[in-house]
Amino acid sequence: MRMTMRWFGKDYDSVSLEWIRQVPGVTGVITTLYGKLPGEVWEREAIAGLKKQVEDAGLVIAGIESVNVHDAIKTGSADRDAYIDAYITTLERLGQADIRLVCYNFMPVFDWTRTDLAKVRPDGSTTMAYDQSLIDTINPDDMTSLIERQSRGFVMAGWEPERLAKLKDLFAMYRGVDEERLFENLRYFIQRIMPVCDKYDINMAIHPDDPSWSVFGLPRIVTGRERLLRFIGISDNVHHGVTLCTGSLGTNPQNDIPAIIAALKGRIHFAHARNLLHTAPGKFEEAAHLSADGSMDMYAIMKALHDAGFDGPIRPDHGRAIWGEVSMPGYGLYDRALGAAYLNGLWEAIEKGSR
Ligand SMILES: [Mn+2]
Numbered sequence: 001m002r003m004t005m006r007w008f009g010k011d012y013d014s015v016s017l018e019w020i021r022q023v024p025g026v027t028g029v030i031t032t033l034y035g036k037l038p039g040e041v042w043e044r045e046a047i048a049g050l051k052k053q054v055e056d057a058g059l060v061i062a063g064i065e066s067v068n069v070h071d072a073i074k075t076g077s078a079d080r081d082a083y084i085d086a087y088i089t090t091l092e093r094l095g096q097a098d099i100r101l102v103c104y105n106f107m108p109v110f111d112w113t114r115t116d117l118a119k120v121r122p123d124g125s126t127t128m129a130y131d132q133s134l135i136d137t138i139n140p141d142d143m144t145s146l147i148e149r150q151s152r153g154f155v156m157a158g159w160e161p162e163r164l165a166k167l168k169d170l171f172a173m174y175r176g177v178d179e180e181r182l183f184e185n186l187r188y189f190i191q192r193i194m195p196v197c198d199k200y201d202i203n204m205a206i207h208p209d210d211p212s213w214s215v216f217g218l219p220r221i222v223t224g225r226e227r228l229l230r231f232i233g234i235s236d237n238v239h240h241g242v243t244l245c246t247g248s249l250g251t252n253p254q255n256d257i258p259a260i261i262a263a264l265k266g267r268i269h270f271a272h273a274r275n276l277l278h279t280a281p282g283k284f285e286e287a288a289h290l291s292a293d294g295s296m297d298m299y300a301i302m303k304a305l306h307d308a309g310f311d312g313p314i315r316p317d318h319g320r321a322i323w324g325e326v327s328m329p330g331y332g333l334y335d336r337a338l339g340a341a342y343l344n345g346l347w348e349a350i351e352k353g354s355r
Helices: 017-021 044-056 071-075 080-096 140-150 167-173 179-200 225-232 257-263 298-307 334-353
Strands: 002-006 028-031 060-065 101-105 116-120 126-131 203-207 240-245 268-273 276-280 283-286 313-316
Touching: 002 060, 002 334, 028 044, 028 313, 044 060, 044 080, 071 080, 071 167, 071 179, 080 179, 101 268, 116 140, 140 167, 179 203, 179 225, 179 240, 203 268, 225 240, 225 257, 240 257, 257 298, 268 298, 298 334, 313 334
Parallel strands: 002 028, 002 313, 028 060, 060 101, 101 203, 203 240, 240 268, 268 313
Antiparallel strands: 116 126, 126 283, 276 283
8 A cells, every 4th residue: 555645736826745745645746738638648747747846746656547538538429539549648658657556437417416515514524425315406607606606716626617617518428328338438448448558567547436326417426336346347357457446436325335445455555534424315425534433434445455465555545634724625734744654653553453
């Protein structure tokens, strides 16, 4: 396991690389060229520039989150091959820069979805929360303005305004794309990119759907154990793997995360660790990482990762806003640093206890 933190780049993130460097045990960042739209080819110079900034701060790029997949690929439209070619070129250039992990998702239209980005908790901290009953009463356009209103002026990953301006067109593209079609389009994409992943030893790690059920009637296919195993079955290639995101899989309390980890042994290339507090069916809020603060057993999760021989990057996922920090919702320094320290502590105890 290698502890990392997500960093959105100096023009977008309120947290500096220098501060991340001071979190005990953190050796790398998970980053991206944040301004890039899905389908754009990443320039060699831009990748080299990002890498230099990170390395000058005494850290490494442990992986890219994300290289976003264009909707033409997800919907399997006539021009998808050109977009896959562009994706392959970006992978090639990342590989040439010695970057060997890429996280991506295959969620239609919306990435992650929350209904409240600053829910006040009893201790005065604020956190992101989700309430399906609220989603059931609004339309997708309202969702966009809801996120925009609450994002404190930060651009939220997955909710970039350029993309959401075209919401109606996006929904139109997905008309007729059911779960089976979406899965076949994912299979096609994976089969086309595996050769370049072999050539440069790049691990591809799909991010599960968040939440792990259909939102606004859109299909969702990366939601639990059976579907993850079906996904892995697309290719025997070891580069074809997953991002084990506890917060996304954990939105469904039926998902037994330690069992999922055991089932995916060898194919978990990246992990996001986050705790949730379930308050009603379809309703949850993001808790502190500490097991006792939420509904998830973070010890059991870390133990399962340890027992599966997980040796990839892990990052504390979202954090609460605490101590007056103003940041992109979910991505302040303080609570994520507490999370990293806690997860490192669990790992040390598990490792020493297993000797
Ligand atoms: Mn995640």
